[in-house]
Amino acid sequence: MRVRARGWLCLFLACGLAGWSCAAPADPPVWKAVPEVRDWLNGAEPQFEHLHLDLPLVSEEGMSVPLAIDVTSAMTPDDSIVAIRVFAAGNPQPEVLDLTLDPRLGRAVFETRIRLDESQTVLVLARHSDGRVFAAEQAVRVANSGCLARSEEAFDAPMGEPRVAVPDPFPADRGHGEVRSLILHPMETGFREGPDGEPLPRRIIEDFSVSLDGEIVLAARFHAAMSANPYLAFRLAPEQDGELVLRWLDETGEERSATRTVRVVD
Amino acid sequence: MSADPVRRRLLGALGASIGLTAAGLPIQLSAAGGRVVIVGGGFGGAAAARALRQLSPGLDVTLIEPSAVFRTCPFSNLYLGGLRDYGSLGHHYGYLQGPHGIRVVRATAVDVDVERRRVHLHDGGRVPYDRLILSPGIDMRWDALEGYDEAAAQRLPHAWKAGAQTRLLHRQLRAMDDGGLFVMVIPDNPYRCPPGPYERAAMVAHYCKRHKPKSKILLLDAKDGFSKQALFEQGWRDVYGDMIEWVGFSADGQVLRVDADERLAETAFGERHRAAVMNVIPPQQAGRIARQARVTDSSGWVPVKPETFESRQVPGIYVIGDAAVAAPMPKSAFCAHAQAGVTAAAVLASLANRPPPSPVWLNTCYSLIAPDYGISISGQYRLRDNAIAEVTGGISPLEAGPGLRQREADHARDWYHVMTTAIWGA
Known part of the structure; x- marks a missing residue:
């Protein structure tokens, strides 16, 4: 889908037409239909359990749809979720977000905001350390309202200073707390045309990582379907005081990082 | 058009x-x-x-x-x-x-x-x-914003159902000292009247400009964009200078907790804003x-x-x-x-x-920036593939002289008169 930058209203109107037609029961399940999903599953059959999604049933603004993921897991070294994938099959590219998890997160619980080009089913898969894959999916009707259409978009804004909120202190005994992160970045998708009719070059943050005392506890790959100014909230269960470093790397090579002191209740 | x-x-x-x-x-x-x-x-x-x-x-x-x-x-x-x-x-x-x-x-x-x-x-x-x-x-979702329940609404009014709450906010604004900070907490979509908070900001500014010119209006928003945004921002700037400041989601505008006793709003990344008057528009439901x-x-x-x-x-x-x-x-x-x-x-x-x-359904939302400054957005809706679709729409132009803004303000008043007469009048 190529859209003129100033023609967002037209896109929104067109999206509204898709209506309810996305959820026809006769369609093959998304996990079978999308090649990128099949590749990642590599023969495994997902079990639709242990994973809870929270997404709006109807979104009036597809540019920023809140998504919450909660996978039931003790997150111990031999019983944990090791990877999560988010797919939006109705987007020009189905991949949205890849997460690689470490047990030190304490919980496999995330919140973010994603782009949905039209009404479609969002699929989330979670791989357990024993090889099982859990899944959940939900149809989202995108009825972009001209009333809510954004009138301006930043194109060339540089990557901004990151925002990070860390609980202070974290609870003791592997208790987990929520860490929230956000960075100002246009996340230009590469699917749009500028005012001169030329395609706007793609520019997204691809890699995000979180290290605790030098060891990576969360690694993420952001795709073009992450909303502008990508937001990611996750849990962390530090055992002792330490240092948390969050790092964002965009595909032009620009990098930002933020360091926060972690304190655990005595 | x-x-x-x-x-x-x-x-x-x-x-x-x-x-x-x-x-x-x-x-x-x-x-x-x-x-x-x-x-x-x-x-x-x-x-x-x-x-x-x-x-x-x-x-x-x-x-x-x-x-x-x-x-x-x-x-x-x-x-x-x-x-x-x-x-x-x-x-x-x-x-x-x-x-x-x-x-x-x-x-x-x-x-x-x-x-x-x-x-x-x-x-x-x-x-x-x-x-x-x-x-x-609508009803307010009293469980959706930490610290905001029916009791808190007596101190931090929502004024999002017209009546006693509207009068309460009116009284608080009148009692505010010159130089006081008016904070509005605005929810994510969907909620009643998408442009309403931003018109309210302009109307509060209109009052403050005349009676409390040292006051500021801070909008803490859970969204990164809003209805008629460019028109509102232009109008706010032109009429009220820098009196109104809008902080969207990505600039840490999402409020996660309010403290009614302290008139305090705390954002997702830990900013704490203390207000002289705080208007909290919480998430809503049917x-x-x-x-x-x-x-x-x-x-x-x-x-x-x-x-x-x-x-x-x-x-x-x-x-x-x-x-x-x-x-x-x-x-x-x-x-x-x-x-x-x-x-x-x-x-x-x-x-x-x-x-x-x-x-066929029609809609027009008028908003007033000032008594002589109106803006609007409208849409026409029909069924397409068994869903409601917006088939045409229009929004006030960004480049317009005072004549058009004045006419739209007059149209807003005409709209209110015609609509309320058609519904409740003789």
């Missing part, structure tokens, strides 16, 4: 108010008749009652509404700004009851017996129906009777069949106005009114065992 889109849209608005026959009417009702009960006497419910009697003068129509006087949310921001008095927001049901032959029951509907098709009233009364139209508006009737889904709003606004979950119950999921139509008074006309026709068709007429 024609040479004078504003004028064309205004005419459309007037047409929708006066001519409810736009949706393929008139319909001849069969002799069988039927009892239609409407819960909620706002822009949706009262308009539906009027439309039903207009289209089928002998029909048995009952309107259940607890208030003797309905206070409109539209123009309540103008009251906060000092442009209108409180009394001008009130409309009574005398004309509906008298000349228009609608039975108005002053009671609160507390439940719906779907099996026996009866509405239960707070005083034990039972009102039987053949078709039920719910136009219950009015209580919709939940009692089990027509709401997990979102708290009511999924409806788009051609009629009949509930997808309970046959024979139609839900219009802010409570319904009508996206891409916004939750506006104008939309509630447009839905009332279409749904009245659909209800009559259903009673006569005919298919519903093909619907």
Whole structure:
């Protein structure tokens, strides 16, 4: 889908037409239909359990749809979720977000905001350390309202200073707390045309990582379907005081990082 | 768009108010008749009652509404700004009851017996129906924002249902010292009246500019964009300089907790804003009777069949106005009114065992930046592939002289007069 930058209203109107037609029961399940999903599953059959999604049933603004993921897991070294994938099959590219998890997160619980080009089913898969894959999916009707259409978009804004909120202190005994992160970045998708009719070059943050005392506890790959100014909230269960470093790397090579002191209740 | 889109849209608005026959009417009702009960006497419910009697003068129509006087949310921001008095927001049901032959029951509907098709009233009364139209508006979600419950709303008013809350916010603003910080907490979509918070900011600024010029208005928003944003930001700047500051989601505008005693708002990344006056517009849901009737889904709003606004979950119950999921139509008074006309026709068709007429809905949302500075957005909606689709739309131009802004402000006042007269007037 190529859209003129100033023609967002037209896109929104067109999206509204898709209506309810996305959820026809006769369609093959998304996990079978999308090649990128099949590749990642590599023969495994997902079990639709242990994973809870929270997404709006109807979104009036597809540019920023809140998504919450909660996978039931003790997150111990031999019983944990090791990877999560988010797919939006109705987007020009189905991949949205890849997460690689470490047990030190304490919980496999995330919140973010994603782009949905039209009404479609969002699929989330979670791989357990024993090889099982859990899944959940939900149809989202995108009825972009001209009333809510954004009138301006930043194109060339540089990557901004990151925002990070860390609980202070974290609870003791592997208790987990929520860490929230956000960075100002246009996340230009590469699917749009500028005012001169030329395609706007793609520019997204691809890699995000979180290290605790030098060891990576969360690694993420952001795709073009992450909303502008990508937001990611996750849990962390530090055992002792330490240092948390969050790092964002965009595909032009620009990098930002933020360091926060972690304190655990005595 | 024609040479004078504003004028064309205004005419459309007037047409929708006066001519409810736009949706393929008139319909001849069969002799069988039927009892239609409407819960909620706002822009949706009262308009539906009027439309039903207009289209089928002998029909048995009952309107259940607890208030003797309905206070409109539209123009309540103008009251906060000092442009209108409180009394001008009130409309009574005398004309509906008298000349228009609608039975108005002053009671609160507390439940719906779907099996026996009866509405239960707070005083034990039972009102039987053949078709039920719910136009219950919104309720606040008291569990959605930490620290914000009904008690907190007495100190940090939402003023998002017109009435005592509006007067409370008005009093607090009048009592604020010059130089005080007015903070507004704004929710994510969907919520009642998408441009409403931003018009309110302008109206508060209008008041402060004249009486408290050292004051500031801070908008803490859970969203990264909003309705008519470029027009609002231009208008705020042109009329009020830097008095109004908007902080969106990505600039840490999302409020996660409020403290009513301290008049404090805390954001997702830990900023704490202390206010002299704090207006908290919390997340919302369909009015209580919709939940009692089990027509709401997990979102708290009511999924409806788009051609009629009949509930997808309970046959024979139609839900219009802010409570319904009508996206891409916004939750506006104008939309509630447009839905009332279409749904009245659909209800009559259903009673006569005919298919519903093909619907068309219109909407225009006017917002005032200043008494002589109006902006608007409008849309026309039809069915496409069994869903509501926006087929045309228009928005005030960014480049415009004072003449157009003045005309749009006049149109806003005309709209309010025409709409409230068509619904509650003689």
